[in-house]
Amino acid sequence: MERPLILVTNDDGVTAPGIRALIEMVKEFGDVYVVAPDSPQSGMGHAVTINSTIFCEEIEVDSEVKEYSCSGTPVDCVKLAVAHILPRKPDLCVSGINHGSNSSINVIYSGTMSAAVEAGIEGIPAIGFSLCDFSYNANFSAAEKYIKTIIGQVLENKLPKGVVLNVNIPKLEEDQLKGIRVCRQADAKWEEKFDKREDPRGRTYYWMCGEFVNFDKGDDTDEAALADGYVSVVPVRYDLTAHHFLGDLKNWSL
Amino acid sequence: MERPLILVTNDDGVTAPGIRALIEMVKEFGDVYVVAPDSPQSGMGHAVTINSTIFCEEIEVDSEVKEYSCSGTPVDCVKLAVAHILPRKPDLCVSGINHGSNSSINVIYSGTMSAAVEAGIEGIPAIGFSLCDFSYNANFSAAEKYIKTIIGQVLENKLPKGVVLNVNIPKLEEDQLKGIRVCRQADAKWEEKFDKREDPRGRTYYWMCGEFVNFDKGDDTDEAALADGYVSVVPVRYDLTAHHFLGDLKNWSL
Numbered sequence: 234m235e236r237p238l239i240l241v242t243n244d245d246g247v248t249a250p251g252i253r254a255l256i257e258m259v260k261e262f263g264d265v266y267v268v269a270p271d272s273p274q275s276g277m278g279h280a281v282t283i284n285s286t287i288f289c290e291e292i293e294v295d296s297e298v299k300e301y302s303c304s305g306t307p308v309d310c311v312k313l314a315v316a317h318i319l320p321r322k323p324d325l326c327v328s329g330i331n332h333g334s335n336s337s338i339n340v341i342y343s344g345t346m347s348a349a350v351e352a353g354i355e356g357i358p359a360i361g362f363s364l365c366d367f368s369y370n371a372n373f374s375a376a377e378k379y380i381k382t383i384i385g386q387v388l389e390n391k392l393p394k395g396v397v398l399n400v401n402i403p404k405l406e407e408d409q410l411k412g413i414r415v416c417r418q419a420d421a422k423w424e425e426k427f428d429k430r431e432d433p434r435g436r437t438y439y440w441m442c443g444e445f446v447n448f449d450k451g452d453d454t455d456e457a458a459l460a461d462g463y464v465s466v467v468p469v470r471y472d473l474t475a476h477h478f479l480g481d482l483k484n485w486s487l
Numbered sequence: 488m489e490r491p492l493i494l495v496t497n498d499d500g501v502t503a504p505g506i507r508a509l510i511e512m513v514k515e516f517g518d519v520y521v522v523a524p525d526s527p528q529s530g531m532g533h534a535v536t537i538n539s540t541i542f543c544e545e546i547e548v549d550s551e552v553k554e555y556s557c558s559g560t561p562v563d564c565v566k567l568a569v570a571h572i573l574p575r576k577p578d579l580c581v582s583g584i585n586h587g588s589n590s591s592i593n594v595i596y597s598g599t600m601s602a603a604v605e606a607g608i609e610g611i612p613a614i615g616f617s618l619c620d621f622s623y624n625a626n627f628s629a630a631e632k633y634i635k636t637i638i639g640q641v642l643e644n645k646l647p648k649g650v651v652l653n654v655n656i657p658k659l660e661e662d663q664l665k666g667i668r669v670c671r672q673a674d675a676k677w678e679e680k681f682d683k684r685e686d687p688r689g690r691t692y693y694w695m696c697g698e699f700v701n702f703d704k705g706d707d708t709d710e711a712a713l714a715d716g717y718v719s720v721v722p723v724r725y726d727l728t729a730h731h732f733l734g735d736l737k738n739w740s741l
Contacts (some may be wrong), residue, residue: 278533278562279595286692287681308532308596312695316679338608340727341533342562354592354676386739396729413741417728422608425570427541438540441566468729468736473594474671475650475722482722485640487667 237263237324237388240314240352244274244307244331244344247292247300251330254373255362256298258380259327262388266323267300268314270307270344275333277344279351280306289313307348315355325388326352329362329400330373330380336365336401336455337419337447340469346399350471353397358387360397365459366404376402379413379464392468399467403459414463419454421447491517491578491642494568494606498528498561498585498598501546501554505584508627509616510552512634513581516642520577521554522568524561524598529587531598533605534560543567561602569609579642580606583616583654584627584634590619590655590709591673591701594723600653604725607651612641614651619713620658630656633667633718646722653721657713668717673708675701 239259243252247269259265268289288304301318303310307328315322331345340346345361352359362380364371383400392398399418403410423443432438447456455465493513497506501523513519522543542558555572557564561582569576585599594600599615606613616634618625637654646652653672657664677697686692701710709719 273538276535276537278531278535278601280532280534281530281596281695283530283695284527286684286686286694288690288692290691309695312679313681313693317681317683317693338725341604341608341725342535347532350595354595382741386741390739393732393735396732399727415733415737415739415741417730417733418726420726425566427567427571429571430540436542437544438542439567439571440540441535441537441563466736466741467727468732469727470729470732471592471595471727472672472674473653473721473723473725473727475724476671478647478650478722478724479669479671481647482720483669485644485669487636487640487669487720 238321239263239265240319240323240326241265241267242269242307242310242328242348244270244277246270246273247302249332250369251332251373255327255330258377259384260297262384265298266314266319267298268303268310268318270310271302271304274306274344276342277306278342279308279347282306282309287313307344308351311348311351323357326357326359327362331363332371333363333367334365334401335361335363335399336459336465337421340399340418349397350469354471358392360387360400362400364402375405375407376410376464383466395470395472396468399469401455401459401465403462405462409462411462414458414465416453416455416458416465416467418467419447419456420449421445421456492575493517493519494573494577494580495519495521496523496561496564496582496602498524498531500524500527501556503586504623505586505627509581509584512631513638514551516638519552520568520573521552522557522564522572524564525556525558528560528598530596531560532596533562533601536560536563541567561598562605565602565605577611580611580613581616585617586625587617587621588619588655589615589617589653590713590719591675594653594672603651608725612646614641614654616654618656629659629661630664630718637720649724649726650722653723655709655713655719657716659716663716665716668712668719670707670709670712670719670721672721673701673710674703675699675710
């Protein structure tokens with residue numbers, strides 16, 4: 234049987250410790266290609282570069298792995314990899330390991346998860362991994378066992394059309410992690426404050442600041458799993474239709 | 488009863504003909520604030536500006552309407568409007584009218600729809616409007632009757648928590664439009680080609696080009712409604728959990 238072809242990407246940039254850790258972990262599962270942004274792209278969501286050029290060049294970091302550094306967004310990286318760089322459609326796309334949480338509503342702002350969703354749209358089984366620790370020297374290896382279990386299961390079971398996985402890892406040491414829990418996205422949001430300042434020319438500008446607020450008391454959410462010390466796995470869909478509201482909406486006077 | 492407070496935004500920029508048309512149409516429904524990008528932001532998806540500053544200044548275009556031009560993304564505009572600019576939480580957010588379709592999978596790349604989704608996350612009834620015509624001088628008034636019907640119904644019925652509306656308008660004259668149809672998101676995607684070029688310094692770069700492919704033969708989709716001459720209305724959710732797959736996923740060896 235042919236060795237699986239695995240695409241690795243992220244949103245923190247190709248040199249970030251999180252993606253370097255993930256590349257090491259996926260090598261045993263197949264032949265690895267890396268196509269990742271040349272600079273940090275956190276918070277880029279599902280942005281694509283349609284009105285500008287995209288640069289992409291091969292770089293050599295690790296002789297076992299073909300690597301490309303791309304000026305575009307995480308979604309651009311997946312599109313360029315699939316349409317142009319890879320020798321065939323990959324068997325798996327893994328995105329991350331993100332420096333910081335992409336649980337609950339963060340899935341929608343996340344470049345890491347948008348890359349995984351884009352791979353899903355292309356028909357590729359895909360997983361986004363995020364560690365709830367923003368620090369550069371975060372411990373990305375504590376959850377190695379669980380990350381490999383999830384990758385192995387996705388390669389074995391595949392994923393149904395329209396579904397990718399959002400995996401978040403609590404900031405804990407290896408012996409404190411309790412296991413893996415399948416969950417739903419918690420009902421949470423960011424409440425923003427804008428820090429208003431004046432630039433040296435007297436113009437007003439703002440920094441966006443925010444506080445994460447979890448409204449969800451359920452014990453079946455990703456936030457609850459993380460708080461309990463579990464790696465959370467949420468199946469994510471990109472058919473955004475609110476099917477449950479179609480019936481009511483058809484009764485409106487439209 | 489207090490007049491409704493209405494936030495208008497878009498992704499084509501505050502001077503685009505589409506938003507100017509929408510502002511005129513919503514005036515009769517309430518007091519209007521405009522907070523929109525100072526430049527085109529198409530394809531920005533749900534991007535937010537977290538590692539950079541945001542400029543925002545009041546501009547005067549129409550004395551009846553308070554307007555702000557913002558250097559951020561469409562989602563930034565909504566966050567800044569709600570947290571900082573508006574006197575209270577608005578009763579409605581309308582985004583658009585976008586120059587170009589945001590039907591089916593385009594909902595996920597669209598700055599217009601991401602602004603509406605962000606308003607939804609903030610608990611504000613929200614609608615994104617898009618006209619399937621990219622031209623600067625597109626006929627934004629052909630569907631005025633239908634746009635006003637939808638706005639009136641949202642103000643009257645509200646929307647349930649977690650749902651916003653994605654409205655697309657076919658490129659037709661007023662007398663060719665057949666009405667409004669409530670639909671689901673079609674199963675479609677973009678198949679990209681990358682146009683490879685060389686810059687004057689000999690470096691390779693790419694332009695992303697793509698062809699839209701609709702795999703969905705259903706007559707209940709937004710693509711089918713648009714092809715039949717109807718304004719399509721899709722209820723959109725931002726709880727991305729693939730609830731239908733949770734049961735199967737729990738049976739994996741995780």
